[in-house]
Amino acid sequence: MPTTYDVKLLQKKEVAEGTLEFTLEKPAGFEYRAGQYGDLVLPPSTGLDDSNNKHGFSFVSAPFEDTLRMATRMRDSRYKKAAAQVPEGTMVQLLALWGDFTLQKNETIPxxxxxxxxxxxxxxxxxxxxxxxxxxxxxxxxxxxxxxxxxxxxxxxxxxxxxxxxxxxxxxxxxxxxxxxxxxxxxxxxxxxxxxxxxxxxxxxxxxxxxxxxxxxxxxxxxxxxxxxxx
Known part of the structure; x- marks a missing residue:
């Protein structure tokens, strides 16, 4: 079962034309494998509810990093419009962890x-x-x-x-x-x-x-x- 974490949105920045990156606090003891993903749940202050306040994003950050980063191509959906407007410093929720799009362990295979x-x-x-x-x-x-x-x-x-x-x-x-x-x-x-x-x-x-x-x-x-x- 996934776990819900309360985390702070530390930073938003454009990392390419039409692509926005979100930097989040990394919860104490949070572990994941490179390639996995979680859901970013926006707060009620955005006007969204349980039907549209959640979206899955892969972690851009690597497990060795001290923060979590996610990124998305911006579109006209209510969620993405709301995400772009959430102020830095806002508490959001991270629902994790999923995914098996991870690098094979065998280092001899390209x-x-x-x-x-x-x-x-x-x-x-x-x-x-x-x-x-x-x-x-x-x-x-x-x-x-x-x-x-x-x-x-x-x-x-x-x-x-x-x-x-x-x-x-x-x-x-x-x-x-x-x-x-x-x-x-x-x-x-x-x-x-x-x-x-x-x-x-x-x-x-x-x-x-x-x-x-x-x-x-x-x-x-x-x-x-x-x-x-x-x-």
Whole structure:
């Protein structure tokens, strides 16, 4: 069963065009695995009620960090409009913990992340933790957005790629480069059969990438997915 925590909203900031990040207090003793998520419950002062005051977000922050961070693409839903207006310092609730979109423990198997848009949030946590822990996972991230301005955390990944010799970062901007295709994947992943694949992003993108990977020779049993609905 999930646990409810009362936490303070410490900061809100835009981390990409149309993407807002929330920094929360980390409850004492709170533990999670990189890639997991929780629900952010907004207070009654927002005018929302039990039918619309809750939304699930992956943790952008890594478990080693002292605060919790979540991020979302802003849309016209009542929840997201209300979340954008909640003042810093407000007490909110965190309902956690869920999710198994986590990095495999076997460090000898390469991990390939093919990610679209806001699907990057759990992946930021995973790669930041692996970099911090200096694991031996060989990680490749192919991260697709329409433009660089819309790509959250690009500078973080560039920094981690410079710091972590086992991490390769491939940014794809579809407005100028087109969508991720089999040729691009094989360019950066010469051995298609061996890796574990992690797909995260809008539902249509995740399904298309899963089909593409199987077509170019990936084992469907080695593909893990996380779909972000409503984005």
């Amino acid at each position: 991990a390939v992340f093919i990610i679209g848009g806001i699907g990057i949030t759990p992946v930021h946590s995973i790669i930041a933790q692996a970099t911090h822990d200096k694991t031996n996972h060989k990680i490749t991230l192919i991260y697709a957005n329409r433009t660089r301005a819309q790509a959250a955390y690009t500078e973080d990944f560039e920094r981690m790629a410079a710091e972590n010799k086992n991490f390769t970062f491939v940014a794809v901007y579809t407005a100028t480069q087109g969508h991720v295709n089999g040729e691009l994947i094989k360019q950066h992943v010469p051995d298609i059969v061996t890796p574990r694949y992690y797909l995260s992003g809008p539902e249509g993108m995740v399904k298309a990438m899963r089909t593409l990977l199987i077509e170019i020779g990936a084992d469907e049993d080695n593909i893990k997915t996380e779909e972000f609905d409503g984005y």
